[in-house]
Amino acid sequence: MTATPPALHFREDFAGEQARIIALFGDVFTAAEGPDEGAAIAALVAAMAACGPAAGLRPFTAWQGDRLMGAVIFSPLRDAQAAHRIMLLSPMAVATDQQGRGIGQALIRHALARLTTDGTQIAVTYGDPAFYGRTGFAPVGTDMLPAPHPLSQPIGWIAQSLAGAALPQIQGPLACVAPLDDPALW
Template sequence: MDLRAERPTDTPAVRNVHLRAFGDHGLVVADLVDTLRSTVTPEDGLSLVAVEGGQVVGHVMFTRSLLDAPRRLVDVHVLSPLAVIPEFHKRGIGSALVRHGLEILAERAVPLVFLEGDPGYYSRFGFVPGGGLGFRKPSLRIPDAAFQVIRFPEHEPWMTGTLVYAEPFWRHDAVGLRDPDAQDREHPRTGTAH
């Protein structure tokens, strides 16, 4: 398996990874990735792929967001999304992508990386629940246990506050969990909330 930065020629394959990995939610995630891609620069953000047998089988993205700390805004990163094609699950591909990305971000002096995810999976990389460390989640729809953070050496004790997701996460409604039944009850004809 080869881990490397995503290339422009990988775009269709990366989209396919997310469509296959996320099922019914795949289109939202694939569209989010397409939008976030434009925010990744050589100095800021990270988009990595795992290639096996010449095929892109996994993808992870780290993008810049902000921490609204008492002293000032702090540049932080968000790990989202992470996906591996289903038939390649349980081979350590996702773990390898996350570890590689975290190593690169630590070298870039990023102080904090946040995510929404399964604590049982992400704790192996050093992620811990953010609420108990003075961090506030950007949406009440994020379960407390899912709101996680990893602190790097550049983190200073005053760097606490509210995570502010980059605008594409809001535009694609990719923050927290939605209750489709609640939306249907509010607007049974359209299925959307206003």
């Protein structure tokens, strides 16, 4: 059972906090996976932030006072026909000493609500179905929603419709932002 999250406020950009956001990802992934993974994820987040607004990235952060508690980045997945607005959740981090308190779920729910308001039709991620399932993500086959690259763990390819309808079948290929366009990440 998840504890009640602390009082949070949310922000929706990197403005002035890019270094803190990158450090959060590095620290969280170092604690969970070791220093090499921490450095790799920090470098990925730095590369994503450097893409700038033109890339369509949507960072969301959760704060308690002036403490950064969590961050998630959504980026566009583009289908060949540009027929759907699809956003990919990746990566995500919650401060190691704050995990299990509902912060990640609150942050994702906030982000999904904003994306829905802004016209996103589909949210997808490549992660733990048990965790992300708490916020509405469910497994989806690559025949229904193609991944940008072959998946090493297909069970982790999960999505949800934000348009109030069933997920449509998407024709591939799907293209992601350059920092995520590395087969080793998939």
